[in-house]
Amino acid sequence: MQNKFLKAMKKRYACKEFDIEKKISKEDFDFILEAGRLSPSSFGFEPWQFLVITNPEKKLEVTEHSWGGRDRAVGASHFMVVITRKNDMKNDSEYLNTFMKDVQKLPEEVVELKTKHFGDFQREDFKLFESDRALADWASKQSYIALGNMLTAAAYIGINSCPIEGFNKEKTNKVLAKKFGVDIEKFDIAYMAAFGYEKRPQEFPKTRRPIEDVVKYF
Numbered sequence: 001m002q003n004k005f006l007k008a009m010k011k012r013y014a015c016k017e018f019d020i021e022k023k024i025s026k027e028d029f030d031f032i033l034e035a036g037r038l039s040p041s042s043f044g045f046e047p048w049q050f051l052v053i054t055n056p057e058k059k060l061e062v063t064e065h066s067w068g069g070r071d072r073a074v075g076a077s078h079f080m081v082v083i084t085r086k087n088d089m090k091n092d093s094e095y096l097n098t099f100m101k102d103v104q105k106l107p108e109e110v111v112e113l114k115t116k117h118f119g120d121f122q123r124e125d126f127k128l129f130e131s132d133r134a135l136a137d138w139a140s141k142q143s144y145i146a147l148g149n150m151l152t153a154a155a156y157i158g159i160n161s162c163p164i165e166g167f168n169k170e171k172t173n174k175v176l177a178k179k180f181g182v183d184i185e186k187f188d189i190a191y192m193a194a195f196g197y198e199k200r201p202q203e204f205p206k207t208r209r210p211i212e213d214v215v216k217y218f
């Protein structure tokens with residue numbers, strides 16, 4: 001089991017060109033999505049939404065301002081854009097209040113305590129109320145855990161992928177609002193990710209720092 005997991009980690013790479021003829025089955029893509037959905041997030045508030053794009057025209061629209069994603073999107077079987085909540089992630093928002101009750105199934109008194117504790121954390125510990133940007137970036141950070149899990153899950157079942165930050169955020173948010181019905185008052189784009197099958201095997205060996213440089217024991 002450990003072997004299979006590490007083998008997938010070693011095999012995964014940022015695929016630059018996908019085979020446009022090969023499509024991921026629904027069962028396999030559902031598996032990848034489940035790895036994202038089950039990912040952890042701070043206080044369990046899941047600030048993400050996954051937009052999955054398979055329509056060729058829509059893939060071009062969403063990558064209009066993406067220098068690092070356009071070519072990947074064209075060949076990818078499934079192209080994903082992950083957006084994250086902004087001010088809704090403030091401790092006392094209506095959204096989080098409903099989330100705690102309906103999704104987390106917390107009783108009223110626990111919701112009250114959690115709202116306060118979460119507020120202290122946001123204000124004092126992480127200084128998230130210093131700017132709208134700080135809060136939005138913190139929410140976006142959570143969604144990268146889902147990204148890592150989805151990339152690894154894909155590799156585990158032999159599917160190639162590429163994470164993408166090579167795009168203009170402001171312009172892409174505008175496209176998302178105009179052509180994908182995203183409420184950009186509430187959401188901000190975090191990243192894109194392409195999933196599919198490689199057109200040709202990876203040419204370059206994986207490079208990483210040695211473990212002694214990465215880890216310090218105390």
Ligand SMILES: Cc1cc2nc3c(=O)[nH]c(=O)nc-3n(C[C@H](O)[C@H](O)[C@H](O)COP(=O)(O)O)c2cc1C
Pocket residue numbers: 012013014015016067068069162163164165166167191206
């Ligand atoms: C957050 C993030 C953003 C990235 N953005 C792009 C991108 O826009 N285009 C691209 O081709 N690769 C992108 N990459 C891939 C990285 O260049 C790649 O993961 C890194 O060089 C390590 O190589 P490996 O993933 O093949 O092991 C991105 C990776 C991450 C984690």
